[in-house]
Amino acid sequence: MAKTSSPQETTSRVDPVTLTVIEKGLQQICSEMDLVHEKTSFSPVISEAFDRSNGIYGREDGRMIAQGELGLPIFLGVMQETTRSVLEERGPLDDGDVILINDPYRGGTHLMDVKMVRPFYYNGKLWCYLSNTGHWPDTGGMVPGGFNSTATEIHQEGLRIPPVKLVEKGVMDPEIVSLVLANIRVSEERIGDIKAQIAALNAGAKRLTGLLDRYGEDVVNEALVELEDRSERMMRANIETIPDGTYSATAYMDSDGVVNEPLEIKVKIDVRGGDISFDFSESSPPCMGPMNSVWATTLSSVYVAIKHIFPDVPMNAGCFRPIEVKRPKGTFLFAEYPRPVAGCAAEASQRIMEAVFLALSEAIPDKLFAAPAGTSGNISLGGVDPDTGQGYIMYYFSGGGYGGWWEGDGLTNGCSTIGISKSQPVEILEQRYPLLFDRYALREGSGGMGRFRGGFGVSYRVRLLRGEGTASFLMEHGRYGPPGILGGEAGAPNQITISQGGTTTSPEHFSKGEGYVLKAGDWIDVETPGGGGYGPPGERSEEARRADLEQDYYPEPGDPAK
Template sequence: MTIDPVTLTVIEKGLQQVCSEMDLVHEKTSFSPVISEAFDRSNGIYGLADGRVIAQGELGLPIFVGVMQETTRSVIAERQDLEDGDVILVNDPYLGGTHLMDVKMVRPFYYRGRPWCYLANTGHWPDTGGMVPGGFNSTATEIHQEGLRIPPVKLVQRGEMDDDLVKLVLANIRVAEERIGDIRAQIAALATGARRLTALLDRYGEETVEAAIAELEQRSERMMRSHIEAIPDGTYAASAYMDSDGVVNAPLEVAVDVRVEGSDIHFDLSRSSPPCQGPMNSVWASTLSAVYLAMKHIFPDVPLNAGCFAPIHVEPPEGTFLYAHYPRPVAGCAAEVSQRVVESVLLALSEAIPDRLFAAPAGTSGNLSMGGFDPETGRSYIMYYFSGGGYGGWWAGDGISNGCSTIGISKSQPVEILEQRYPILIEQFALREGSGGAGRYRGGFGVRYRVRLLRGNAKASFLMEHGRFGPPGILGGDAGAPNVIRICRNGEMTSPEHLSKGEGYLLGEGDWIEVETPGGGGYGPAGERAPELIERDRLRGYFDAGPGGPDAPANATTRKESA
């Protein structure tokens, strides 16, 4: 069936609009600020036979592109009994998941009485139980210490929610009254998707929409192949490093070998470190999705659907910490490990296509969790917060400052919302001036923020990265400044032993936490930086005058040190 270009474009945008409306309903009806304010969620449409991604909302987190595809495939394999009106609840990391806090729902979509596709979404719940509030347990040595693990179970059956299952879930997590709101928000988003997709099919007909989906996949594959053909054939290798696994204080290596052959590209991660004791193992869905995401960062113009990934071949890295099996802990897989996978791919291909690449970004979500009891409201709470960092310099300019994580388009929650919801004061939130790596084009700056507990007691935990190694530069550029965490309790200031990870920090009234997020890496030699750019940075107060500048020729500027 031949489809004219106008109809094809309208259907393409219509499918995206279905997903985007799901995103908006999910966002506007959720109780948790991490979803409603920070947009840590995603919604999409997936193929009936194989769960392949058909469309995802423009506002959904990119890391979930591959993850939700694998989740849907696992549901298809596990549940052969789904009917119209059913909704599956699942967060099992080993069944196409990520960490336990990313809770997925999958709904079979029926059109005119027969199954047509799947609608699916995921939302980050601030807590799913486990040893520490918020779930980011940096010392877990098995999955059961991280929280409630949910296999694919029917949360809704023929349109009716299973109240017993809801009670079981809520009894095993903290601040249950908020989670029921998040549960209903995800269900409502799927219902919205079903209505909008029905309207699209009614308007254009099944045959036309199915033909459009097939054509869109073919076009995405052709475009991705044309980009890959522009990469010189050959093998390229690079490594990126995790600070530690949270238990053993030693780095973990993400080693990638990239082989380009015509219009196909192959990724081999088998030289990476073996499975680790702590929660920095990655499940296959997260590792695979990270490679897909890296390619989308390089070639962002390729339309997003399953065809985009057809030329990308990833060998399952069995025997490494990037292919976790039960019961390995995996709390850091999506938020942190995946960003090192992306970083390793970008570093490897920077040799082949420097005019398409950029230096490493901050590469950490900066996960900070704090839970306690507020004596003023008489209620328990859990605050989950992530922050931005510097992006790497690129072939045409400096990196942006305070950008979102490599794997998402989420944003930091507004200070005013946090102070309204929790017994805290954000005493400082500012650019971390001078944190960008030196280069012809310097890296962007991270941020510095300080959170003070105003009343009651709380327990804080951290699961971050790039505390031991700053984000690397490329083509002679310098690394950005590494992550820094400081905790002040009873007037005594300390930092975590593992630099970017720690848990069980008991805070009292007046205690505070300060975080300085990484700056991006530099692009090209610092000695090639244009004098007018150096002067511009000096006039803006980004650097102090002095010898040995970090991103300037000799005797131009020097990095500001933290107060």
């Protein structure tokens, strides 16, 4: 995305009150789409964990017009690229058509993030596109749940769907549905998720029609121009608070799941006035395993990182204009067919963000924080419940500690840095699947020490109650804990322990592994990372140290570590 000069101040004919009402109205439409999507989905990962997003995108180029506050941030830039890809390949679409797509190389993420794009017509003319994403618990592939840690090509990861017309003029194509359901596990649940996504798009079309009826097409169009220009001005004003200069940092991934060596994400950030550019060209080359990141995910990761730093800028295409991300061709952050990418959206994205945070902490320590846990903690368990004879796939992700910041300790058990998802209630999972959570607790002492310590991760044990299941893991920060900044210590690294027939093991690749066959009574322990510390530990106040000891968060000097 090329740099642009600062927009000139313009005088909008839309009065400030109407402008605000239209802005909030568009956001509310997207949030209502999110709620419809959530409440009608069959899969707990959508209905309980909110792993989905809905938005409104421009008819000419797919640019973001609005996204609801309930949607996952990582999809901010991703769905913009997905919609653009659909426009380029499918051309004009009729009213009532819905395109189905999950191809990572066409503006996607991993295969489990399945997207739908619907044209929206107003008074017989194309006005915009409505797009959404839902994480399906399975799209086929070598392992239940799709998080295959040893894949060496995309075809091993699951069903790859180019932009195909799932719905034509309001009628769902049964042949497309049959093809999709025949290639995934537990297909009876997926048809419910398919209809939920379509219902969310339909709800958006109804509400958007109402907004345009109320204010008129001309007024809303003018408001969109003004809203984008305002976001650009706000973003540039925030970037101007960063001292001009070049800043760099390196973040490390445990491995690619195949070759047991770290991957490097190296970023150079150049700040000049109200423009900021990102260069990842010195990062590791394309990897054999599934930790490659496609361009849409890499781009969106930078956008979300900047939004973490400057959260008050309204989200639309205007706030992206001052941000240039150079395409890192020749690295694992610009995956091309047939590179495997199962870990790109959930894991590689968070390391990209970590690199950005570390680099800019040198320039604006009063606006940044030490590294968060930075992993979604993906775990999948699939099998057949002998009590019902039905197949199942449990996909679960968990929270971790956020880094200490300039005014306090980090958040404990926070969600991943790419989303606003929450862990699914264990009671719901225990009702649906043949398993039991023996323990779910804070991982006390896991936050890195500092003037302000990192927040804590979580510790849980899940045990298979009956039958046989196959587990796979795709996590991060097992080799290295989340780093501290300004002299702070790193948080505790991720730890996985598997018990099979009374014998305990841990994955060779620290946080990644697959093919673990569990029988009744076998269990899995997961200890998620704590956040990094902010500032030297010696500067931590006596009051804060005493509180930690009183809560028994850390052992006293000389006591054995927890």
